[in-house]
Amino acid sequence: MTVRPNEEVRQVNRHADPLSAGARDIRRAAQILASRVPGRLAPLAEVAYNFSWTWRSDGEPVFRSIDAYRWRLCRQNPVRLLQEAPEESLERAAMTPSLVARAEALRDAMEADKGRPLREAGDATAEHPVAFFCAEFGLHRSLPVYSGGLGVLAGDILKEASDRALPLMGIGLMYRQGYFHQRVDAGGWQHEYWYGTDPERRACARITGGDGLPLVLKVPVWEEELAAHVWRVDVGKTPLFLLDTDLPENTPKQRFITARLYEGNRQIRLAQYALLGVGGVKLLEALGIEPAIIHMNEGHPAAATLELVGREVARGIPFKEACDRVSRRVVFTTHTPVPAGNETYTREEVEQVMPHLNAQFGMNVESVLGLGRYEPGNPHEPFGMTALAIRMSRSTNGVSRIHGEVSRRLWHSLFPGRSLEQVPIRHVTNGVHMSSWIGPAMRRLLDQYLPRGWHAAEQITDPDTWKAVDDIPDEDIWAVRRAASKRLVGWVRSKTVTDRLTRGDTMEYVMKAANAFDPDVLTLGFARRVATYKRLHLLIQDRERFLRLLEGPRPMQLLYAGKAHPNDDEAKRLIVQFFGLKSDPRTGGRVAFMEDYDMGLAGILTAGCDVWVNLPRPPLEASGTSGMKAAFSGTLNLSVLDGWWAEAYDGSNGWAIDGTEDPNAEAKDARDAAALFDLLEREVIPLYYDRDLQGIPRGWVARIKASLRTIGPRFCATRMLDEYVRDIYTTN
Numbered sequence: 001m002t003v004r005p006n007e008e009v010r011q012v013n014r015h016a017d018p019l020s021a022g023a024r025d026i027r028r029a030a031q032i033l034a035s036r037v038p039g040r041l042a043p044l045a046e047v048a049y050n051f052s053w054t055w056r057s058d059g060e061p062v063f064r065s066i067d068a069y070r071w072r073l074c075r076q077n078p079v080r081l082l083q084e085a086p087e088e089s090l091e092r093a094a095m096t097p098s099l100v101a102r103a104e105a106l107r108d109a110m111e112a113d114k115g116r117p118l119r120e121a122g123d124a125t126a127e128h129p130v131a132f133f134c135a136e137f138g139l140h141r142s143l144p145v146y147s148g149g150l151g152v153l154a155g156d157i158l159k160e161a162s163d164r165a166l167p168l169m170g171i172g173l174m175y176r177q178g179y180f181h182q183r184v185d186a187g188g189w190q191h192e193y194w195y196g197t198d199p200e201r202r203a204c205a206r207i208t209g210g211d212g213l214p215l216v217l218k219v220p221v222w223e224e225e226l227a228a229h230v231w232r233v234d235v236g237k238t239p240l241f242l243l244d245t246d247l248p249e250n251t252p253k254q255r256f257i258t259a260r261l262y263e264g265n266r267q268i269r270l271a272q273y274a275l276l277g278v279g280g281v282k283l284l285e286a287l288g289i290e291p292a293i294i295h296m297n298e299g300h301p302a303a304a305t306l307e308l309v310g311r312e313v314a315r316g317i318p319f320k321e322a323c324d325r326v327s328r329r330v331v332f333t334t335h336t337p338v339p340a341g342n343e344t345y346t347r348e349e350v351e352q353v354m355p356h357l358n359a360q361f362g363m364n365v366e367s368v369l370g371l372g373r374y375e376p377g378n379p380h381e382p383f384g385m386t387a388l389a390i391r392m393s394r395s396t397n398g399v400s401r402i403h404g405e406v407s408r409r410l411w412h413s414l415f416p417g418r419s420l421e422q423v424p425i426r427h428v429t430n431g432v433h434m435s436s437w438i439g440p441a442m443r444r445l446l447d448q449y450l451p452r453g454w455h456a457a458e459q460i461t462d463p464d465t466w467k468a469v470d471d472i473p474d475e476d477i478w479a480v481r482r483a484a485s486k487r488l489v490g491w492v493r494s495k496t497v498t499d500r501l502t503r504g505d506t507m508e509y510v511m512k513a514a515n516a517f518d519p520d521v522l523t524l525g526f527a528r529r530v531a532t533y534k535r536l537h538l539l540i541q542d543r544e545r546f547l548r549l550l551e552g553p554r555p556m557q558l559l560y561a562g563k564a565h566p567n568d569d570e571a572k573r574l575i576v577q578f579f580g581l582k583s584d585p586r587t588g589g590r591v592a593f594m595e596d597y598d599m600g601l602a603g604i605l606t607a608g609c610d611v612w613v614n615l616p617r618p619p620l621e622a623s624g625t626s627g628m629k630a631a632f633s634g635t636l637n638l639s640v641l642d643g644w645w646a647e648a649y650d651g652s653n654g655w656a657i658d659g660t661e662d663p664n665a666e667a668k669d670a671r672d673a674a675a676l677f678d679l680l681e682r683e684v685i686p687l688y689y690d691r692d693l694q695g696i697p698r699g700w701v702a703r704i705k706a707s708l709r710t711i712g713p714r715f716c717a718t719r720m721l722d723e724y725v726r727d728i729y730t731t732n
Contacts, residue, residue: 018127019118019169019239021287022232025205026050037082038094041066043107048078049203050110052236054140055159055435057443062102066093076600077142079203113162114237121166122729128292129167130729132157133280133301135272136179136261137172137240141600143202143233144178145242147261147563148529149625150335152599153399154297155235156433156625157724160717162236163435164457166725169289171280171301173272174199174231174242179261182563182596186503188579190564190572194260204231204242215286217243219279220356221271226254228279243279264567270345270353273385277303278354293729296332296393299342299385303354305330305392306368310360319364323371323392331728332393333428334386336622337406338533340565344372344382374413390414390425395728398427399623400643402659406619428728429644430623431720432632434460434712439607439633441480445472446708461719466709474701475694481610481634481704485519488608492517492559496592509588516589517557522688525609525635527561527597528626530571535615536560537574540581541673547581549680550590554689556680559609561594561601606630611684614639615672618659631711634704638679640672648715653706655679 026049034045044062053059063078064071067089074080082090093099118126136151137143137158146152154170161168176199180192199206207215207230217228227249233240245257256263257271281304284291296302305326312322335341347369351358361368370376371391372383390396390411398404404427408420415423434455438446446454449472451465459465496513528534539558540546549556560578564571581587594601606612612630614621614637621643628644631637631654639645641659649656657675662668687699713719 018287018289019129019167021289022205022207022230022239022241023234025208026232026234029205033079033082037090040094040100041082041090041103043103044078045082047103047106047110048082049205050114050234050236051139051143051159051203052110052113052162052234053078053106055433056106056109057440058102058106062099062106065096065099066090075141077202080142080201083201110236116165116237118167118237119165121161121164121168121725122293123731124167124292124729126167128290129169130161130293130295131171131280131284131289131291132168132295132297133171133276133304134297135172135276135300137170137242138599139233139235139240141598143204144197144598145172145175145261146599147179149623150298152602153335153430153432153625156431156436156717157297157721158235158238158240159433159436160721162238163433164718164721165237166721168238169291170233170235170238170240171276171283172240172242173258173261173276174204174244174246175258175261176244176246177259180563180566184499184503184575184579184593184595186505186579188576188593190575192566199231199244204233206230207232207241217279217282217286219275219282220354221254221257221274221278222353223355224251224254226250226257226275228258228275230283241283243275243283245275262565266345266349267353269343270349273300274303274354277301277305278307280304281307292329294330295724295728296330296389298333298335299389302332302372302385302389302392305388306357306360306371309368309392310357313361313364319361319367327392327394330393331395331397332389333397333399334389334403334407334425335399336620337403337410338531338620342384342386344384346382347379350383387411387414396425397728398425400429400621400647401427402619402642402646403427403622406622426727428720428723429647429715430625430628431715431717432625432628433717434632437603437606437629437632439480439484441483442607442633445476445480457718457722460716461713461722463709463713466712469705469709469712472705474696474698477634477701477704478696482519484608484633485523485610488523488559488604489517489519491604491608492592492594495594499593499595505582509582512588513592517592521590522554522556522685523608523610524556524558524613524638525560525605525611525630526558526613526615527594527602527605528614528624530562530564530574531568532570532574533617533620534562535617535669535672536562537577538615538669538673538676539613540578541669542677543581545677547584547586549677549685551586552685554685555590556685557590557592559592559594559605561597561605563597602626602629606635607633609635610688611635612637612639613676614645615657615676616640616642617665617668618642618661628711628715631707631715634708636700636703636707638676638684644715648711650706650710653703653710655684 030045030049034042067085124130134154136146138146138152138155177194183191214229218225228243231242246255308326309322372388373381398407407425408423493514500510606629624643627637637654640657
């Protein structure tokens with residue numbers, strides 16, 4: 001799997017390390033930004049161009065201190081903040097010595113972090129890193145090139161690699177319109193809209209060559225070559241490279257390839273995957289990088305393997321041997337058993353979007369198409385991206401123990417002659433980047449009681465580190481949770497009024513949430529992609545029972561959020577079902593839909609809700625990570641025993657609903673809805689409201705401690721990346 005740099009880019013990188021391409025362009029962008037602000041704030045221009053500020057405790061507070069209103073208006077984008085903040089706000093900040101000192105401290109910490117030498121990661125070294133391909137990356141809401149869990153997981157891997165100084169680079173696409181924004185009307189029907197975003201106003205820089213002109217990749221898609229530029233994004237020490245086709249030299253159809261994430265048009269979507277895979281390999285060639293490992297995160301970039309095989313064949317290597325050579329350096333993570341996440345295409349669709357395969361492989365093109373089929377010799381079977389990825393990888397893993405088992409069943413027929421137990425698909429259970437998702441107050445509390453440096457890689461996965469959680473006074477944990485509830489409810493009251501006014505609701509209904517949402521009422525959170533298998537409808541399966549709990553003597557309130565795919569009308573109707581409850585006077589002040597779910601909203605909800613509810617239909621969850629994020633801030637989980645929760649739940653750290661599979665979906669839904677309400681009525685609600693004379697729910701706090709102690713070391717990204725390095729990135 002050799003990629004050779006062209007001469008022009010080799011000159012650019014002659015004296016640089018392999019991952020430094022574009023670093024000069026990032027520095028230039030930061031210098032230009034620094035020239036537009038008072039000199040004392042110049043350090044913040046450097047900080048703004050590196051997403052490590054998002055997980056530093058003083059990162060957001062420093063930028064927000066410059067101009068809180070403008071910070072909100074620009075959706076927490078520090079580059080835009082420094083470009084757009086009024087002159088008086090910037091001058092006032094520059095004349096505040098404490099703020100200037102904090103800015104300098106952030107810059108100094110960032111520089112010290114970037115100066116650390118890279119470590120080895122299995123087979124990967126600084127000279128030959130891991131090339132991590134993914135269709136989406138969720139780093140922060142200010143760079144909207146993600147849709148949900150897959151992208152946020154990818155972003156957390158880049159962040160953790162930076163913390164660990166591991167040699168890893170990300171490769172993805174620069175979606176100019178990103179994923180859709182959501183507006184819900186008064187009846188609950190979802191409407192989608194997109195708007196263009198300018199990368200020049202975000203924390204990234206277009207990579208240029210030695211002549212100062214943008215690096216241009218030529219990628220064959222359809223019957224032509226399209227041009228792509230490359231943007232560099234700094235994620236601490238880890239670079240992310242995003243390919244962009246919105247260029248004047250491309251046709252309108254070509255420019256649209258990197259417009260929208262998960263575009264509904266099948267040809268455009270397949271063209272995106274061709275650009276990601278083939279273009280990603282061409283990027284590695286242009287930058288002079290020969291990766292030790294290509295890690296395909298989901299099947300979208302699987303065309304990269306075909307490009308690499310084609311290059312081996314062009315050198316005279318027989319097709320089968322070429323496949324073997326490539327697969328020895330490719331690993332693959334599958335993220336879902338849901339059919340929509342394992343896309344297939346007809347032969348005609350593949351030939352339309354990637355006709356170069358015929359010229360590249362000639363007589364072997366049928367064998368190429370066979371790599372993506374259950375039955376390689378069946379010309380009528382569609383071509384699958386996941387099947388191709390599995391066949392072309394030395395290692396395949398699911399993202400939880402159950403998902404590994406399900407994946408072996410699902411893809412068993414790719415391995416004829418092997419028993420189910422012999423199917424070579426393992427699992428690495430997901431984890432999340434602790435510093436990105438833990439609430440600031442909980443972080444300060446753990447800093448006070450856990451061993452010094454507890455969040456460092458050497459300590460965070462050690463259960464002994466977390467034993468000190470039991471020494472934290474109940475009063476302190478409860479104080480943190482009360483403060484989180486108050487912040488959440490204050491935000492909900494404001495947002496709900498705005499959302500309901502925008503929908504055209506009556507003023508009486510508009511003001512109900514503002515007047516009735518209460519930080520002292522048990523708050524349930526349900527926020528994730530809206531899909532039928534996520535079973536949002538179970539919350540109102542027994543409508544009267546649900547409504548009684550809202551206004552009972554020990555009441556509860558519900559915040560829910562999520563986007564349905566634009567083409568999924570069945571999922572959209574789930575939101576409509578909830579809005580059908582608006583006529584009941586018990587719901588207006590106790591139930592609120594949080595519109596336009598994104599990473600920013602996810603952070604607010606996971607940190608502030610009391611109970612995080614997850615109700616997937618087993619075994620379709622794969623893993624799930626939002627509950628891990630919630631647990632880090634002291635929110636308790638109530639979930640079906642599927643995905644990660646089947647590994648985490650121990651009876652003391654939350655609540656569980658049976659995860660047994662049942663082909664009778666209707667009967668399973670009825671049982672699980674009943675189990676949900678039984679738990680709420682008999683255990684969750686009584687435990688929350690059972691207070692001692694000091695007003696502390698001791699039993700509830702005990703569960704929070706058990707949750708932190710058991711989930712912290714096992715479901716952080718540190719443990720996850722440890723397993724990838726040890727089990728996936730290392731040749732056995």
